[in-house]
Amino acid sequence: MYLNEVRNILTDVLNLGAAGNALTEDSPLLGSLPELDSMAVVSLIGALEDHFGIMVDDDDISASTFATLGSLAAFVQEKRGA
Template sequence: MYLEEVKTILIDVLGLGEAGRALEADSPLLGSLPELDSMAVVTLIGALETHFDIEIGDDDLSASTFATLGSLAAFVAEKQAG
């Protein structure tokens, strides 16, 4: 459930278009997508917070959160659950 929603938000925020549809759970993000720079991370966090009605604090974030699409989706699921 979360994977597809996070993927759609990621595609929209980064402007990946059809190329983003190829992303899968194990697709690397940070360091692999040139579009995912520091400003894009801030925009992406805002979009995730709005869409999923969650709060993401600075202490919640680490490079491992953005390692793969799957890790980002799992992070969102965890934030929404707790």
């Protein structure tokens, strides 16, 4: 699973510092991290696309994708076809 890589990218994009290391698979994201606003979502998607070599269409994005760190990692895994 891509949990650690996604956590690292999320931490970098949102500048969470040490707080990012505390995120677990069940950590809520959207609505719980004030840093994760609409502009940050765009930046995060770009960073995930670059890092994992995936393409994310607008239709792929939903609030449930960003519900938890685990749901975001599962989304990346699905996009990678793994």
